[in-house]
Amino acid sequence: MADHWRLRWQPLPLRRWCRDGAQRHDPGLRLELDDPHGRQVAGEISPLPERRQSGADPLHGGHLQELQRQLESADLTAGRQKLERWLHRTACQHPCTAFALGSALWRLDQQGHSHGAGSMPTGAGTNTDAGSPDAEHPWPTVGLLPSGAAALTALERGLARGWRCWKWKIGALPWRQEQPLLAALLAMVTPVAGQLRLDANGRLDTAALSHWLEAAVDPRIGWLEQPLAPTDPLLERLLASSPIPGVQLALDESLAHLDQVEHLLRAPPASEPLLVVKPSQLGDPRRLAGLLRAWPGRCVVSSGFEGRLGQAVVHDLAKLAAAGGSPAPGLGATA
Template sequence: MPDHWQLRWRPLALWRWRRDGEHRQDQGLRVELEDPHGRRTAGEISPLPERHRSGADPLHGGHLRVLQSQLEHSGFTAGRQQLEHWLRHMACRHPCTAFALGSALWNPDQQRHHYGAGPVDEDDAGGRPHGACPWPTVGVLPCGTPALAALERGLACGWRCWKWKIGALPWREEQPLLAALLAMLAPVDGRLRLDANGRLDAADLPHWLDAATDPHVSWLEQPLAPTDPLLEQLLGSPPIPGVQLALDESITHLDHVEELLRTPPVSRPLLVIKPSQLGDPRRLADLLRVWPGRCVISSSFEGRLGQAVVRDLAWLAALGGSPAPGLGATV
């Protein structure tokens, strides 16, 4: 039996939804760890191309080869220490890889015991407890007029919570569609989350802030680009009555998440967390426990390995009173 840790990786195909509601295929990596006792675990690197930063989480595996060489002659304790050292010092540079390695090191049985989440169905990619559904399904609506037909199909399935991507069309064209969507949701007391993906500008913003006061709008997510000075001004202003703000693309790694939780902006935005893009899921689990109800767990349309971890984290967040997570449901 080898007396060192083994690290391997191989390509992983990922299917994702585009803003227009169609599928696309992206590339990821499956990362496999084997400890000196022969125990094997795995995680996945599944970066979102639109969130990609130069040099971060390269899919050619170069940064993994460096770690692999460091583990080649490490026994159980030394190898584990080397992995933890890598996660502490490299996670901000390679957050998707940190998610994969942290997932592989995270013992699901211990995690569920610690947080009281109950037994898990091995055949359920979601990894949630038997017979439990702590959150309603959150549907994803396509941009523009196709959203109306998608909402109608989802309502027929009993769904009552939706995310709609805005900013694809001029606000004068989208807000009549918003009025129609809200009119469909009102009779069933449904909820709509408006996600701008940072596409709004100073001229658009007042119109969408006004729209976000509707009682059936849960929040306005990432209204401005992370680099827009107006966003900092908006977050530093007192909360707007009836408007809940949320951040997504502004969040790049778990250090930033912890900073926002410790010292939140005056407006106290919700944090929409994509675990597979931000780092070690074990650290995120601790943040969810210390600051309950502040984070919304969201999928990035991961593969099966990533989905299981994201859904476990969504369950932990739900235990702390977080809003229903966005896990990529669509019709």
């Protein structure tokens, strides 16, 4: 039996999907934590490439070395306090690491039947062999469509599988080329009462924005996600203006950590956008679970294309969000 806490990490290869539908391989870290009782838990550090560029969660683990030293002689109570303090101080600076460590501590509480921090919906983190979202969970599958004309073929495959909701990445081509494709996609989903979600990833400019806002009025479109870059002043004005009838806005890239999520939930802009949260990119999942319970229906849980370890936690948070009335989560199913 261990007599103090131990913290370790090792490389974790990840497989992700690109905007064009192709696969890529990215690096991550598997974080392992042993408590003084000899219980072992793990979490996943899996920053998306665009977020990893900021250096927030270095995959050499250098930011974890100080914490490791603090735990070398810590008993059960002192070690737990050090872990929680480290999380509180650095969660915004290292959100993906906070997700991994918070997942491990949440799982540790489940093993010890301690529910002080809030229990996981179904023992998250235990299912390291989680399958596809449509195979194991009650919510409708949300298909991910690639940019451009390739979306038509992908949608056809999804229809054959019985899927009825898709996210389409827009902004890769000029709006004059993409909107005829949108008309074709909408014509394909109409017979099955399907729905599209438009995700611009902040790539629209001022000229294209008005055309996409007009298109988003269509009732077959669930929402227009992150139409402008987080740093674009026009985005703030758009969010602060009165809601556009028939248009639901959503934010994704504007959310870098859970402090921002909580701020938008407590004092939402006039447009009351949905918040598309990627738990593995935002911080401690225990805190996110509390936000999902406090503001039901405001957040949509989305995948960051995690590995199996992180996927299990994300899926359980998606269940919690769905129980509060959130739309079907976007968990990265591809046709």
